Each structure stands twice: as C-alpha cells, then as structure tokens.
Amino acid sequence: MRRTAIMLSAFALTAALAVPSALAGERHTDFGQATLTGWASLPAQRFVPGSEPSGAAIGAGPFNGISAPFADQPVQGFSGIVNRHDGTYDVLSDNGYGGKANSADFLLRVHRVEPDTRTGAVEVLGGFHLTDPDHKVPFALTRADRTLTGADFDVESIVKAYDGTYWIGDEFGPFLLHFSRTGRLLEAPVPLEGVKAPENPYLNGGTPTLGGSKGFEGMARSVDGRYLYPLLEGTVAGDTPGDLRFNQFDRKAGKYTGKRWTYRLESPAHAIGDAIAVDKHRFLVIERDGGQGETARFKRIYLADTRDRNGDGAMDKTLVADLMDLANPRKLGGFGTTFTFPFQTIEDVVLLDDRTLAVLNDNNFPFSSGRTAGKADDNEFITVRLGERLHADPRAFF
Numbered sequence: 001m002r003r004t005a006i007m008l009s010a011f012a013l014t015a016a017l018a019v020p021s022a023l024a025g026e027r028h029t030d031f032g033q034a035t036l037t038g039w040a041s042l043p044a045q046r047f048v049p050g051s052e053p054s055g056a057a058i059g060a061g062p063f064n065g066i067s068a069p070f071a072d073q074p075v076q077g078f079s080g081i082v083n084r085h086d087g088t089y090d091v092l093s094d095n096g097y098g099g100k101a102n103s104a105d106f107l108l109r110v111h112r113v114e115p116d117t118r119t120g121a122v123e124v125l126g127g128f129h130l131t132d133p134d135h136k137v138p139f140a141l142t143r144a145d146r147t148l149t150g151a152d153f154d155v156e157s158i159v160k161a162y163d164g165t166y167w168i169g170d171e172f173g174p175f176l177l178h179f180s181r182t183g184r185l186l187e188a189p190v191p192l193e194g195v196k197a198p199e200n201p202y203l204n205g206g207t208p209t210l211g212g213s214k215g216f217e218g219m220a221r222s223v224d225g226r227y228l229y230p231l232l233e234g235t236v237a238g239d240t241p242g243d244l245r246f247n248q249f250d251r252k253a254g255k256y257t258g259k260r261w262t263y264r265l266e267s268p269a270h271a272i273g274d275a276i277a278v279d280k281h282r283f284l285v286i287e288r289d290g291g292q293g294e295t296a297r298f299k300r301i302y303l304a305d306t307r308d309r310n311g312d313g314a315m316d317k318t319l320v321a322d323l324m325d326l327a328n329p330r331k332l333g334g335f336g337t338t339f340t341f342p343f344q345t346i347e348d349v350v351l352l353d354d355r356t357l358a359v360l361n362d363n364n365f366p367f368s369s370g371r372t373a374g375k376a377d378d379n380e381f382i383t384v385r386l387g388e389r390l391h392a393d394p395r396a397f398f
Contacts, residue, residue, distance in 0.1 A: 030318060030319040030320070031303075031318070031319065031320040031321070031386050031387040031388045032387030032388070033322070033325060033326070033327050033387060034320070034321040034322070034326055034327070034384045034385060034386050034387055035326060035327040035328070035329070035384065035385045036326045036327065036328045036330075036332055036333075036339045036382060036383075036384060037117075037332075037356065037383045037384065037385045038115075038117030038332065038381075038382060038383035039117060039120060039332045039333035039335075039339075039380065039381070039382050039383075040115040040116055040117050040119070040120050040121055040122050040380070040381045040382075041120060041121070041122060041333075041378045041379065041380045041381070042075065042113065042121075042122035042124070042378055042379040042380075042381070043378050044066075044076070044363060044365055044366065044376040044377060044378050044379070045066065045074075045376070046074070046075040046076075046124065047070065047071070047072035047073060047074055047075060048072055048073040048074075048075060048109070048127075049072070050072070051072045051073040051107070052072070052073060052105070052107065053069055053070060053071055053072070053105065054069060054070050054072065054073045054074060054096070054105045054106050054107075055068040055069040055070045055074075055097065055105065055106075056068075056069040056105055057097070057101065057102040057103070057104065057105065058097045058102050061366070063366040063367055063376070064366055064367070064368075064369050064374055064375055064376040065374065065375065065376070066366040066376055068366070069105075073106065073107055073109070074106075074365050074366075075093070075111055075124055075379075076093060076363055076364075076365035076379065077093045077094040077095075077096070077362050077363065077364060077365060078091040078092065078093065078111075078347065078348055078360050078361070078362055078363075078379055079092055079093070079094040079155070079156045079157065079217075079345075079347040079348070079362050080092035080155070080156065080157045080158035080168070080169075080219075080274070080347070080348060081158070081274075081348040081349070081350050081358070081360060082158055082159065082160045082166075082350075083350050083351075083352070083358075083397075084112070085398070087114055088112055088113065088114045088125060089112070089113055089114075089115070089350070089358075090110050090111070090112055090127075090158070090160070090166075091110070091111050091112075091113055091348065091360065092110050092111075092155055092156075092157075092158040092168065093106075093108065093109050093110075093111065093155075094150075094154060094155060094156055094347075094362060095108070095150030095151075095153065095154035095155065095171075095172075095213075096149070096150030097150065097367075098213075098364065098367070099213075100150070100151050100154070100172065100199050101151070103149065103150025103151050104142045104149050104150065104151035105149070106149055106150040107129050107147055107148070107149055108129065108130040108147075108148045108149060108150065108152075108153065108155055109127050109128065109129050109130065110127050110128055110130070110158070110166070110183060111124055111126075111127035112124070112125045112126050112127050113125065113381075115381040117332075117381075117383060120333065122379065122381055128182050128183040129147050129148070129183055130147075130148040130153075130155070130168075130177075130179060130183045130185070131145075131146055131147050131148060131183055131184055131185065132146045132148060132184075132185040133146055133184060134184070134185065136185045136186070136187055136188050136189075137152070137185065137188065137189060138188060139201040139202075140201075148185075152172075153170045153172055153173075153175070153177065153189075154170055154171040154172045154199070154213055154215070155168050155169070155170055155171075155177070156169055156170070156171050156215070156216060156217045156218075156233075156347065157169035157216055157217060157218050157219035157230070157231075157274065157275075158219070159219055159220065159221040159228065160221075161221065161225060161251065162225040164181045165178060165179060165180055165181060165186065166178075166179045166180075166181070166183075167179075167219065167221070167228055167251075168219075169215070169216025169217070169218070169219040169230045170189070170215060170216060171197060171199075171213045171214065171215030171216060171217065171233065172197055172199035172200065172201075172213070172215065173189060173191055173192070173196070173197065173199075173200055173201075173215060174191075174192055174195060174197060174210070174215025174216045174230070174232065175189035175190060175191055175192075175215075175216075176189070176190040176192075176216070176228065176230060176249060177189055177190075178190075187254075190249070190254075190255075192230075192247065192256070193256070194209065194236075195209050195210055195215075195232070195236055195245075196208050196209055196210065197210045197211070197212060197213065197214060197215050198210075198211075198212045199212065199213070207237075208237075209236050209237040209238075210232065210234050210236055210237070211234040211235075213233075214232065214233045214234025214235075215232060215233065215234075216230040216231065216232065216233075217231065217232070217233035217271070217272050217273065217274070217347070218230070218231040218233075218272050218273065218274045218275030218285065218286070219231065219275060220275045220276050220277040220283050221277060222277055222280070223277050223279060223280065223393045223395035223396050224395065225251075225395075226250065226251055226252055227248050227249060227250060227251065227257075228248075228249040228251060229246060229247065229248055229249070229275065229277070229283065230246075230247055230249065231244060231245075231246045231263060231272055231275045231285070232244050232245050232246075233271050233272055234271075235268070241268040242264060242265040242267065242268035242270070243262045243263075243264050243265075243314065244262065244263045244264075244265065244272060245260055245261075245262065246260065246261040246262065246263050246275075246306075246315070247259070247260050248260065261306045261308075261314075261315055262313060262314040262315065263285060263304055263314065263315050264312075264314035264315070264317075265287060266287060266298070267289070267298075269289065269290070270287055270288060270289055270290075270298065271287075271288060271289075271290070272285055272286060272287055272288075273286030273287070273288055273345060273346045273347040273348075273349075273362075274286045274346075274347050274348055274349045275304075276349055276350065276351065276396075277393075277396055278303065278351070278390055278392045278393065278396050279391075279392060279393035279396060280393065281305055281306045281307050282303055282304065282305050282306075282390075283303070283304050283305075283306075283315075284301055284302070284303060284304075284320070284349055284351075284357070285301070285302050285304050285317075286299075286300070286301055286346055286347065286349055286359075287300050287301075287302055288300070288344075288345070288346055290344060291342075291344065292342060292343055292344035292368055292369065292370035293342050293369065293370045293371070293372075293373055294342075294373075296324065296340070296342035296343070296344070296370060297324065298324070299322070299323040299324050299341055299342070299343070299346055300319060300321065300322050300323060300324075301319075301320050301321040301323065301349060301357070301359070302317040302318060302319055302320065303317070303318040303319075303320050303390070304316065304317050304318075305317075305318075320386050320387075320388075320390075321357065321384055321386060323340070323341040323346065323359065323384075324340045324341065324342065325338060325340070326338070326339040326340070326341070326384060327339075339382075341359065341361065341380070341382065342370045342371065343361040343362075343363070343368065343370040343371070343377060343380075344364065344368050344370055345361065345362040345364060345368070346359065346360075346361050346362070347360070347361070347362040348360035348361075348362075351390075351392060351396055351397050352383060352397075353397070354389045354390050354391065354392055355385050355386045355388070355389050355390065356383055356384065356385050356386070357383070357384045357386070358381065358382070358383050358384075359381075359382050359383075359384060360379060360380065360381050360382075361377065361379065361380050363376070363377035363378060363379050364377070365377075
C-alpha cells in the first residue's frame with residue numbers, strides 16, 4: 001500500500017501540472033457516477049493495547065451486542081484524516097461517545113493506520129494522545145495530568161501544516177486547537193467571535209448561538225498553507241436555516257481575517273462531514289443526512305466554489321460522488337455491482353490523485369449499525385474514482 005500511495009501522489013502532481021489553470025474555473029452539472037476502486041475495514045472492537053478503561057458513563061448496554069464499559073480505549077470514531085504519503089494516514093478520533101457528559105474517560109487521540117485494499121485489512125501502527133502539559137487551556141480540564149478527554153473538547157477535523165504541526169477543529173467551543181507533531185497543545189484555544197455552542201466553557205449562563213456539537217466538523221488548509229477554513233456543522237442563530245459559515249483564519253497573523261462564505265445544505269436537516277481544499281477557490285465537502293442502513297438516503301461529496309457565480313449568496317456546488325450509488329464492477333469487499341456507504345456519519349475525505357478520493361466513516365462505536373442492523377459498524381476505508389478530473393492545484397495533494 002505504501003508504494004501505491006507514493007505512485008498516486010506522483011501521478012497527482014504530474015496530472016495537475018499538465019492542466020491549464022483556466023480549466024480550474026469550469027463548471028459542471030455533475031461528474032456522473034463514481035466508481036469504488038478500493039475497500040478495507042478495521043473491526044469495530046479494536047482497542048489500544050494496554051490503555052485505560054473507557055465507556056463507564058455510557059451505560060451497560062448491550063449496544064449492538066456489545067457490553068460496556070471497556071477494558072481499554074476503543075480505536076474508533078474517525079472524524080478527520082491526514083495523508084502521510086507513505087501508504088499510512090493519521091486519523092483523528094472524536095470526543096468518544098457523542099457527548100460531553102459521557103466521554104470523560106475517553107482520551108483524545110490521533111491514530112496512525114495503514115489500509116491495504118488488496119487484503120481488505122486496516123492495520124493500526126500506533127498514535128499519540130492530545131495533551132496540554134504547558135497549561136495553554138485557561139479553563140479547567142478533566143484530568144490532573146492534562147491529557148485531553150472527550151469531556152474537554154469534541155475534536156472533529158484535522159489538518160497538517162507544512163511545518164509538521166496539526167490544527168484541529170473542536171465543536172464544543174467551537175475552538176481551533178494547534179498541536180505539535182506529537183500532540184502537545186502549542187497555544188490557547190482560538191474562539192470564533194460571536195459563536196458559542198451550549199458546551200462552551202465561557203457561556204456563563206448566556207444563550208448559545210449554535211446547536212450542541214455543531215461546531216467545526218470540517219476544516220480545510222489552503223493550498224499555500226497560510227489559511228485555515230473551518231466549516232461549522234450547524235447554522236448560527238439568526239442565519240438562514242441550512243446555511244453554514246465557512247470562515248477564513250490566517251495562521252501567520254493568528255486570527256480570523258473577517259472573510260466568510262456560506263455553504264448551503266441541500267436540506268436544513270442535513271449535516272456536513274468534512275472539507276478539504278482543491279485549489280484557491282474550490283473545496284470538497286461531504287454532505288449527509290442522519291440516516292443509516294435502510295434509512296440512509298443522502299451521502300454525497302460536493303465540489304464547492306467560493307466564487308458564487310450564480311449569485312445566490314452561497315458557494316456554488318457540483319456533485320462529484322454519490323456515496324449511495326457507487327459503481328462496483330469488481331464487486332470489491334464482497335458487495336454487489338452497486339456499492340453503498342450507508343453510515344450515519346461519514347467524516348473523512350482526502351485527495352489521492354486528480355480523480356481519486358479516500359473516504360472513511362465515523363462508526364460512533366458502539367452505537368451505529370449502518371452496514372448490518374444490530375451489529376456495531378466497523379471503520380471502513382474506501383477509495384473512489386470520480387467520473388471526471390478535478391484539475392486540482394498540485395499543492396492540494398500534500
């Protein structure tokens with residue numbers, strides 16, 4: 001798999017350089033049906049060896065046949081991904097069990113995984129916890145050792161800067177969090193002015209302007225590395241229902257620039273799962289409904305353009321992949337000729353080459369059962385070939 005990833009990255013760079021920049025502005029009705037080109041899976045009941053117990057506050061269950069608490073920390077809930085360009089990926093676990101109150105014993109962690117689409121297996125190679133030993137967080141944390149937990153932050157998006165550090169988007173603030181390459185918090189959490197979730201530690205009895213855990217679900221890094229583009233999952237109070245704020249943060253200046261765009265959901269009942277940059281103006285965004293299994297209807301990836309050429313006040317959107325209708329001519333994973341990705345939450349997308357994406361689900365362990373009713377979802381890793389090229393900026397692949 002490492003060799004494959006390196007070859008794909010080289011192809012991406014060559015292909016993107018060969019396309020005139022004018023083509024990047026072309027608009028499409030949609031890209032047509034995308035094709036499944038790879039599938040691998042990490043079993044739901046995978047735990048960090050020798051780690052601390054977890055899940056004491058979720059109840060005894062069983063949940064999809066699994067009883068709690070757990071003797072170790074689950075490897076679960078992948079809500080962000082970084083391509084390491086050697087066949088491995090950094091994947092971010094979210095806050096744990098879906099809420100601040102039940103996740104105090106879930107340690108926030110970035111895992112390093114290696115999917116092998118030839119064998120269908122995903123290997124966990126290690127990882128690191130997110131910590132605050134230098135007391136950058138000014139409010140009280142759950143643990144005296146300042147290892148961060150799911151009661152402190154709900155981490156849902158991650159990007160890697162060119163200097164090797166990580167920026168992570170949180171939903172409880174919402175905050176931007178800046179970590180070293182080993183998970184050490186480097187500066188105080190950065191708030192978004194005028195926006196506070198119910199879990200915000202500075203709410204002080206005030207009225208939240210955002211729904212619970214509706215903060216920075218997606219976050220893109222600009223192709224030149226200077227800017228971050230955190231995308232809220234929920235609509236801010238006073239905005240049109242279904243309109244999501246897409247802000248620009250200047251890493252060099254250490255503050256928001258004041259520039260903001262609107263990503264408009266196809267339905268106010270939908271949510272976004274992730275966002276990544278394709279070039280200066282265009283971003284891939286996962287949009288989904290809340291269904292799973294037989295109730296899953298809408299799981300899509302759009303190409304969203306900040307230039308708003310149709311003048312409706314929102315980013316222009318082009319459908320590039322319907323994850324409920326992927327061609328599967330080789331019947332990969334033992335599935336039929338049409339492959340569906342029927343998970344409640346799909347929260348990871350990354351560019352592999354100019355026509356290929358990797359997509360992962362968040363399995364909400366042990367609660368979600370989108371693949372098989374009554375059975376806890378695994379973490380699935382798929383690669384998808386688009387019907388057309390993206391004409392991406394070469395820097396979007398690194």
